[in-house]
Amino acid sequence: MLPGDRLIRHYLQFKDFNAEEYAYLFERARIIKHRFKTYEKYHPLADRTLAMIFEKASTRTRVSFEAGMYQLGGSVVHLTTGDSQLGRSEPIEDTARVISRMTDIVMIRTFGQDKLETFARYSRVPIINGLTNEFHPCQILADIFTFIEHRGSIEGKVVAWVGDGNNMANTWLQAAQLLGFTVHISTPSGYGVDLALAGITDDKCYKIFKDPMQACAGADLVTTDVWTSMGFEAENEARRKAFADWCVDDEMMAAAAKNAVFMHCLPAHRGEEVTAEVIDGPQSVVWDEAENRMHVQKALMEYLLLGRVAD
Ligand code: CP
Ligand code: NVA
Numbered sequence: 001m002l003p004g005d006r007l008i009r010h011y012l013q014f015k016d017f018n019a020e021e022y023a024y025l026f027e028r029a030r031i032i033k034h035r036f037k038t039y040e041k042y043h044p045l046a047d048r049t050l051a052m053i054f055e056k057a058s059t060r061t062r063v064s065f066e067a068g069m070y071q072l073g074g075s076v077v078h079l080t081t082g083d084s085q086l087g088r089s090e091p092i093e094d095t096a097r098v099i100s101r102m103t104d105i106v107m108i109r110t111f112g113q114d115k116l117e118t119f120a121r122y123s124r125v126p127i128i129n130g131l132t133n134e135f136h137p138c139q140i141l142a143d144i145f146t147f148i149e150h151r152g153s154i155e156g157k158v159v160a161w162v163g164d165g166n167n168m169a170n171t172w173l174q175a176a177q178l179l180g181f182t183v184h185i186s187t188p189s190g191y192g193v194d195l196a197l198a199g200i201t202d203d204k205c206y207k208i209f210k211d212p213m214q215a216c217a218g219a220d221l222v223t224t225d226v227w228t229s230m231g232f233e234a235e236n237e238a239r240r241k242a243f244a245d246w247c248v249d250d251e252m253m254a255a256a257a258k259n260a261v262f263m264h265c266l267p268a269h270r271g272e273e274v275t276a277e278v279i280d281g282p283q284s285v286v287w288d289e290a291e292n293r294m295h296v297q298k299a300l301m302e303y304l305l306l307g308r309v310a311d
Contacts, residue, residue, distance in 0.1 A: 009304055010120045010127045012113070014137040014174040015199060022144075022179060024308065028299035029145050029292070036071060036295065043073025044302055044309065051077045051103040052130070055086070055110040056230045060266060061130045061138070064294035065107050072298055077103060096122035105305055111231055126304040128297075133167060133231055134197060139265045140171040141300065142292040144179070146285055147221055149292075150261055155180045160219035160256065162186050162212045163246045163273050164239075165193035168225045168265055173198045176205040183207075186215035188242040212245065216252040223263040224248045224273045240272075248274045253283055261285045 010016065017025070035042045050069040052062065066076045081087040086095055092115055099106060100123040108116055109130035120127040129137050147154050158181065161169050165187045173193060176183045177200055185193055186209040193206075200206065209215040216222050227243040228236045253262065262274075262284045270276040279286060302309065 008124070008126055010123075011137060011300060011304065012116055012120060012127065012129045013135050014140055014171050015178060016137075017178075019178055019180075021303075022141075025141070025296065025299050025303060026145050026148055028302065028309075029296045030149075032298045032302070033292070033295040036298075042071070044306060045069065045104075046073035048072075048074040048104040048305060049077060049102070050074060050301065051079065051099050051106045053079045053084075053086070053099075053106065053108045053110070054130075055081045055108075056131065058109055058130070060290055060293050061107075061109060064297055065130070068294045068298040069301065072301065074104075092118050093122045095119070097124075100124040105301055128300065128304070131167060131230075133229070135171045135174075136167045136265065137171055137174075138293065138297055138300070139168060140175050141296045143223070143263055143265070143289055144175060145296050146263065146289045146292045147261065149288065150285055151220065151259070154221075157181045157220040158184055158218060158257075159221045159223060160184045160186070160212075160216045160252075161223060162215060162248050162252065163224040163243065164227060164229065165191050166225060166229050168223075169193045170198040172223075173200050173206055177202050181205070184209055184215040184217075184219060186210065186212040186246065188246060191239075191242065212248075213252060213255050216248075216255045219256040219260055221261050221263060222248055222253060222256050225265055226267070226269060227273055243273070247272065248278050250275065250277055250281075253278055253281075263289050266290055 052065055069076045096119040105126050107128040107130045110116055111133050113132045113134040116129055116132055144154055161172055161183055172183050183206045227239045262278055264286050268274055268279055
């Protein structure tokens, strides 16, 4: 229980919240972003502490959560596998029990989703998925908020996913099913999405294409990600060969809708999954997308700790 006898909520997958909660979060993120831009002090999480546990590298997730928590008046503890007892095999259950007695909310970036779920089961406080092999919900939260800022509601729109059927692709699928849009997915054979893992029951929310150009045709948003995600480095060479035709280029953007935007969660490899012309070009919104990680996660932490607020 949280103070006030509220039940603990976790954010482990995109489908942990419903469409109405997302509408609330996007509106809160807009308000919180405006306060940040106008230097308005807003400290609803004074005296609250966020623990961040990283078992994989990060730039954006670390900075956005850490800066965001300080801006909300709270403080942050940062742990990695290497500098904590996690790296010396302390059970995840014990780690969860201890950390959640000393802090108010925990963000974890790790390998298997099962590890995150175990942590959540033994935690007294809300747990946020900061990326697992299977899902990256905070990123899709930021991506959809960014789309709304640039183009309005995402309902009924088409998102083209070009590349690996990875954690980002799985999360886009969950978002499409919940928020009423369609994902056109094109991956090399053997690197497809896992519909069962994502819990996709609605076949209207996605279409699979062999040819990435066809996936992009008419799309409102074209997006991709690295060919080799963290944890899969041993497959790097095989992936480079398999993914050679899955590079988002000017031709793919020309096939998309006229006012389509390009997104990439970053870090990007220019010349692999996207050309420099596209990521640095006029349709790219990747810098807004990266910045918005901070604003949506501030809204998320506020929601998990305080519930709905009116001010
Ligand atoms: N997009 C993203 O999660 O970036 P980092 O790996 O830098 O945190
Ligand atoms: N799919 C990538 C995203 C990095 C932010 C990975 O898991 O490495």
